[in-house]
Amino acid sequence: MKKRSIMTLLLLISMLVLGACNSSTETASSKKDSDTIKIAGIFSSSGGAAPLGEPGLETLKMIVKKQNEAGGINGKKIELITYDDKSDQNEAVLAMKKAITQDKVSVxxxxxxxxxxxxxxxxxxxxxxxxxxxxxxxxxxxxxxxxSREWIFKIPHNDSHAVERILQYLQEKGLSKVAWLNVSNSFGTSAHTEFKKLASKYGVEPLIEDEFEVTVKDAKPMLTRVQKVNPQAIIVWGTVQESSVVMKNIRELGIKLPVLGSHGIGSDQLISLGGDAVNDVVFPIGKLIVADQLDDADPQKKILLDYKEMYEKEYNKGVSSFGAHSWDAFYMLVKAIEKVGNDPAKIRDYLENDLGDFVGLNGIFNITKENHNGLKTDSLVMVRIKDGKWTIEEK
Structure with a gap:
């Protein structure tokens, strides 16, 4: 009995010591977390989507550095933890899990x-x-x-915004018979769904609807089918890499129809990859890549030009709309943390209820409980590639 009592006493002492250690560790950890603001940036900086992911990651690193040099947010430094998801969904999920459960990020x-x-x-x-x-x-x-999903916000324009802007353009130009071609992933299929919903509203009829792989190397068989139905214009809905292949194939086949692209091609890499074949391609996009062509009264012009100057000086290359997404996301977050601190729930509530009209690079956002994007179709402009340069399309 005596031996059992001693063992019990020792066990109790061990539990008390362990509890004290755990309490001390948690307090130290909490103190450490309170001294910094942890943000995760998860981007496709390698793989097929790298032309989109690189400027997003570069922009976030650049502006976090700038914010920290200016004193951080409310005197607290920002700790940016970055991941490359390698353009792979499984890698993206693993990065998200690690960021939340191990790195304990706030956003x-x-x-x-x-x-x-x-x-x-x-x-x-x-x-x-x-x-x-x-x-x-x-x-x-x-x-x-x-x-809207309670914890999810989205910066880029919706597929419906970009699709509708293209349909408005087609209607303005009297082009009603079209070929719709989309990349066979969620970016392409989501836009295709919106196109089918909206096309008749603008008197646009698809004579053919087809899709191509994100890894497409030769789209000529598909484009031969397009030629047979004789459309007035071709819509190529993809991002930089795959769109450049399809657009080059269109010109290689001698097809001289108007070609329209998605809002996912606003990167200098499209011009590098597509060369002369992408000249005269028209697409909807935020105002960043044509900022210097805007009227001085445009409320976005100053911040667009400021970002352009900063990015080009930092990285010695042209800006991309994909970098603009990171800029808008980060400065929304800065505004929220300045007002409510670093608690994830309070940040979420502020973004949903109190952000107000936020003038960003992508447009003027008005996020509400019902709409966690907050942009409208009129924040997009139609841009034409002319002699390898972006130009606002004349009406």
């Missing part, structure tokens, strides 16, 4: 392509961490019933 910015962001969002919702997505599909923030 996540990223998800370069829609498929990756869609794969990542469940973890954000389960762990109640705000996720500010930098990819396009409306499904990222919107549920099937039309309501």
């Amino acid at each position: 996540v910015i990223g998800g370069t392509i829609s498929g990756n962001a869609l794969a990542m969002l469940t973890l954000a919702e389960q762990n109640k961490i705000p996720f500010i997505a930098t990819s396009s599909s409306y499904q990222i923030y919107q549920k099937e019933d039309g309501s």
Whole structure:
């Protein structure tokens, strides 16, 4: 009995010591966390989506550095933890899990392509961490019933905004018979769904609807089918890499029809990859790449030019709309943390209820409980590639 009592006493002492150690560790950890603001940036900086992911990651690194040099946010330094998801959904999920459960970040910015962001969002919702997505599909923030996902916000224009802007343009130009070609991933199929919903509203009829792989090397068989139906214009809905292949094939086949692209091609890499074949391609995009052509009264012009100057000086290359997504996400976050601190739930509530009209690079955002994107079609301009340069399309 005596031996058992001693063993019990020793066990109790061990438990008390362990509890004290745990308490001390948690306090130290909490103190450490309170001294910094942890943000995760998850981007496709390698793989097929690298032309989109690189400027997003570069921009975030640049502006976090600038913010820290200016004293951080409310005197607290920002600790930016970055991941390359390698343009792969599984890698994106693993990065999201590590950022939330191991790094204990307060918010996540990223998800370069829609498929990756869609794969990542469940973890954000389960762990109640705000996720500010930098990819396009409306499904990222919107549920099937039309309501917004509680913890998910999205910076780029919706597919519906870009599709509708193209349809408006076609109507203005009297082009009603078209070929619709989309990349066979969530970015392409989501836009195709919006196109089918909206086309008749603008008197546009698809004579053929087809798709191509993100890894497409030769789209000529598909384009031969397009030639047979004799459309008045071709819409190529993809991002930089695959769109450049299809557009080059269009010109190689001698097809001289108007070609329209998605809002996912606004990168100098399209011109590098497509060369002369992408001249005269027209597409909807935010105002960044044509900022110097805007009227001086435009409320976005100054911040657009400031970003352009900063990025080009830092990286010695042209800006991309994909970098603009990170800029808008970060400065929304700065505004929220300045007002409510570093608590994820308070950040979420501020973004949804109190951000107000936020003048960003992509447009003037008005986020509400019902709409966690907050942009409208009129924040897009139609841009034509002319002699390898971006120009605002004349009406």
